[in-house]
Amino acid sequence: MAALLAPTTLWFLVMLIMPLIVILIFSFGERAAVGGYGGGFTFEQYANLPARLKAFQNTLTYAPLGTLLSLLVAYPLAYFLALKVDRRFKLVLLVLVIVPFWTSLLIRTYAWIYILGGRGIPTILEWIGIEGVRLINTPTAVLIGIVYGYLPLMVFPVYVSLEKLDKSLLEASNDLGGNSFKTFLQITLPLSMPGIATGCMLVFILLMGEFLIPAFLGGGKVFFIGNAMVDLFLQSRNWPFGSAVAATLVVIMLITVSIYMRLAMRNKTGADQSLM
Amino acid sequence: MTSVAAFRNVSKRYGEITAARNLNLDVASGEFLSFLGPSGCGKTTSLRMIAGFEQPSEGEVFLEGICVNDVPAYSRPVNMVFQHYALFPHLNVESNVAYGLKQRSPKPPTGEIHNRVHEMLELVQLTGYSLRQTWELSGGQQQRVALARALINKPKVLLLDEPLAALDRKLRREMQIELQNLQRNVGITFILVTHDQEEALSMSDRVCIMREGEIAQVGSPLDLYDRPRNQYVADFVGKSNFFYGVIEQVRTWKVDIRLDCGIPVVLNSSRSFNSHKNGDKICISVRPEQLVLARDESNIPEDSAIKSTARIMNRIFLGEQIEYLLCDERLGEFLALSSRHNELNEKPFETNEVVFVAWSRDATLILDDDERDKPNVS
Amino acid sequence: MSKNSDKQITSKQFMRQLWRYKRGSISRREFLGVTGLGMATAVMGAAIPSLLPQKSWASTDLGDRLVFSTWPNYWNQANLDEFTANTGVNIQVNAFGSNEEMLAKLQAGGTGWDVFVPTNYTISNYVELGLIQELDLSRIPNYDASANNPKFAGPATVNGKVYCVPKNWGTTGFIINSNKITSGPKSWKDFFEVTKGEGSGHTIVHDYQLTTIGAALCALGYSFNSIDPNELAEAEAVLIESKPHLFAITSDYQPGMRSGDAWMSICWNGDATQLHNDLPEMQYVIASDGGEIWTDFYAIPAEAPHLDAAYAFLNYMQDPAVQARDAEAHGYAPTDARAIALQPASLATDPILHPAEELMNGLEFGAAQTLTDPNRAELIARFKSA
């Protein structure tokens, strides 16, 4: 058993713990004069965190908002796929949901620059008489990009939980006098909670590190913590400060994950353990 | 008795498949009716049309004399116990049982719900289990919760789709008795789906035997056993010996039949359900216990429909009774069941012994020859 | 995109844009820098030796490969192919989006690079860090120092030693869509006025501290390279004040300009040539109150594994005809007069690529400390997150 676990442990150490330790060490160092890591031990980087307060605020606003919007878009889609679509077409439709994601997010996000740009949707809106709509490089564009980019991450866990849902439970509710709406609220929704939680968790955690969508669709004006880190590591090459920001982000994520685990454990029932 | 549920010319098709064909059935108020038949014969489909989960392709479903084809499941005064109980896993026992009451509008006061739930749990002997999670319960207990949940709204008809199939034999026996008692106590019409004939025959007031989407026969268990309308029912309910032949002559009270093996038989025409005419291919049926076996020809009654000799091929002791497999050149193989303490008081027959066989006219039924399956012994 | 800019974007045009992006040709410095993906773009071919073509002939044994790191769309593939055909040396090209990224990579070590293309202001840093090696000019006979304007070639010499040979040069000014911006801004001061005025909502500044802070400093009459805290504070105020009026903060400004969403942007002159050629209303302006002039160089990292091939490559690339072909592919001006002489007249006299001397009087080369100054880095971060 121990021998079998050894490679896993090693992998875990090398891939996860080591980078974290490096980040942690860097975060207590000083920036070298020409950039990079200059050694030393100081709390200066952490003291300097308020300089990125706005980026943290933005991320902590847009990440939950983006997660919520993704859920609102993904849930009906997953519901439709899992419960309404004829079994024969299910696979085809699922594949159709995934296909766009075979192309890199970069290219697809780039495409949105044109869709949301002056000659895209705003022009179409002009045809129907709605003038002066500006989409590209606005927070709205960033949210649209987020919902688009993260859709499968939300759709799949929710789909799986709905697909697993014993359909006779819905009939039982119906039989006992619950119409479709009541059945949805009292049975479908609570039983798809594990999928919702997993999807939200995935999207939220990845959104916390997002930098591409705000850079492209926000025109650089919507500044996430991910953008701050890209700048710190690749432009100003202030590795210690970048590391302190990264370490702080990791802590925020750990807190989020532990809250999720708490909730997941508390809600654990016989039927919904598999997604935990 | 008024009919609480009824089918009028109901058919249900799934594309090419006809799951139910031209069903006509009246279920009396307060009765315990079973749908019995082999897998895929349309039992569940029929039940689900009453519940409202399926719409008939043709015909009408009535509940208390009103056509409910357009009434959605959640508004029908019937409730269902699902095969795998379909208990809500995120709700505890109390909330599961209360579910039906809480769907009502206006919602009854909390106190009333609480009282009703406890009444129900008492009824199914689950007092004290109200705060348990459903997955903590045994199969039998889950079964009871499902019953309580389905009964709390006092349905006009309780539909049960193989509710006992998931239980082991002993528990199933107990639950069968309990279900029967429960049905008598609450006075609600029960419609039970099963493919276990023993279960259907022992519990029901009437059994509806289904075959490939059609109703083969509806009747009391005794009726079905003694007066099956066709070979299928005779075969399905209990064991029967079948012999094939043609009608030679229909007379006023009697029918002359020649079996395919050449033996002529004269039977009472009252033992036939369908009117036959000369030349019709038929099948005669006789229950194994109605065969008379004897070592001495004089012990065979004079007015037997058939008299023959046959060799004992095999015998099985069933305690009080012994089942013999017999073989005769002309009649082929057939079964006989004889009580060890019959009036002749003969010693049990030995394998390979050649004995006299006969059965009476009254014990012999004339049935349509069902070409679809033709086992001589079942 | 095409000249009929008032029409809707067609699917064909859209695909062309995507294609441009895939080739990395939208702008020289943008994309990869923004995305941080530059480091992942190494071309794999050279990593699989059996796939390499056999060399036809070679005077000396140069080995079979060379790793060349440069900017996106900043080379002529025909030149590289010819070099490979002549020497048997296969070239693996890595494209990078920023000088900072190249520096970070070399600082981290183990790049395997043989030749790369730094910009003037980074060279002294590389020398100081010991990351590049002094060149033995005798091994680059094609390089003719006298044919190169000392103004452009100057940064190659640090402490009296030559570390690089020049490649191309250019300027950083701004571009306007003259159909939309009619007040004819001439200076960075005008640029920020127009941003708050007729160009409000349609101006782009770079996601790059050097040029964006530099522009604001010039508008205030300070040096493009200033690291004086007071002057930087004033520049920050200028930028923060203009931020609500900006269309975007991005170094990827061509798509916005082409689509008509943006009307004015800080701009490198090579991009300006591309834009102007496609859309004549795009006018490049060298600001009267200053701006940047820059030179890109070829340099050899200290740890270059294929030194002989690297020298052979540098020598080849300094051939005037090769330089002319190189410039033809990307549109930037060569520093070498011999190469310019071989260029078609349209390029050799193009006013965007070769502006009149007096226009360039106010331009400054970026300074090493401008790049590494932590205050400027923090300033741009505050500006972006404001």
Ligand SMILES: Nc1ncnc2c1ncn2[C@@H]1O[C@H](COP(=O)(O)OP(=O)(O)OP(=O)(O)O)[C@@H](O)[C@H]1O
């Ligand atoms: N939703 C459906 N779509 C297509 N065919 C169906 C559907 N439901 C049932 N059938 C078909 O209708 C026929 C009757 O099915 P039904 O479930 O009523 O049988 P059953 O008597 O309950 O069988 P079992 O004892 O196996 O439960 C079967 O042939 C079945 O394949």
Ligand SMILES: [Mg+2]
């Ligand atoms: Mg069934």
